[in-house]
Amino acid sequence: MLAQRTAFALRRLAATSSAPLRRNIASSAVVRQQGIEKKIKTFDQIKTKEDLLGPGAAPGTVPTDLEQATGLERLEILGKMEGIDIFDMKPLDASRLGTMEDPIVVQSFGEEQYLGCTGFPVDSHETKWLTVSKDRPYERCVECGSVYKMDYIGQEDHGHDHHGYEEPKTFADYVRPEYTARFPAAKQ
Template sequence: MMQRTAVQAARRVASASVPALRRNIATTLVRRSAAGKAEVPKLPTEKMQSLSDVKTIDDLVGPGAAPGTVPTDLEQSTGMERLEILGKMEGVDIFDMRPLPSDRLGTMENPIIVRSAGDEQYAGCTGVPADSHIVHWLGMSRKRPIERCPECGSVYKMEYVGPADDHHDHGHGHHGYEDPKTFADFVKPEYW
């Protein structure tokens, strides 16, 4: 105990005897010119891009930052990230990131709808009420849109919201890939 107190006292004395090593950190938003005059940062004068201004994929390239400045997320983002940021600025959730409803059990007559713009979608079921079992990942596709959780029995259905004139040939040997067989392939059609 005595050794600890002596070490702590020595540290206090050492740091107090060297005041030149102390440094206060301060930040400021005003920049000083070479003449010593204060410069107020200029706000951008050009019109900000809005979600309605996006017509083609070329509109999803940011302008970049002015030389000597740090770019914002909006200035440096491109592609899907830029589309998402523009949507969030206008209050539109582009990718519909809301969680699936977990206040009810999905049934065959009233399944929990999972929207997808792609050919397949994965959904994680945590049971009803939420977090009543570990996450079970369920894979749904356009070919087989309904899936049931093996633990709680909740039914999920994929609703395709992508383009209607899809150029992929579904179910016709696309890239030579065939879905692996599951027990659902052997269920009699009348039980579906």
């Protein structure tokens, strides 16, 4: 009943509206972008951090994402414009169950990575969020038992002190050493 009333009200408004046709907002953004494309660097032209600063909008106009984005957001937008997925957002391999001998590998540029396990076979349980890190590269899903391993591909530490930060302890820190000896890179 509510949908019928809403549809009737919209028809009535459309029939009585005498406003002139306006140009579509999306098409105006495309027209404006064509005028500034000479200022915007392409993905291949990005070499330094300074290249990741957008040109900004002309005074009195609303900036587009391409004009105002900076840093990683700008790099992602420029990559998507050229069909490059810079953050590798494809799903993890869910065609098999990861084991300690053959874990499902997750590559990461950061020292810590969050991943969601939906089980094996796929979607056999609710998403369980797991954390793998450079210090603890292996993690096992508590629901299905699948094992994941983080492969750190980022830059090696350049000697920067993290101001005395110590990672909080978890139950994994209290496992006896003889139980962790069979795991390849377990923390001792």
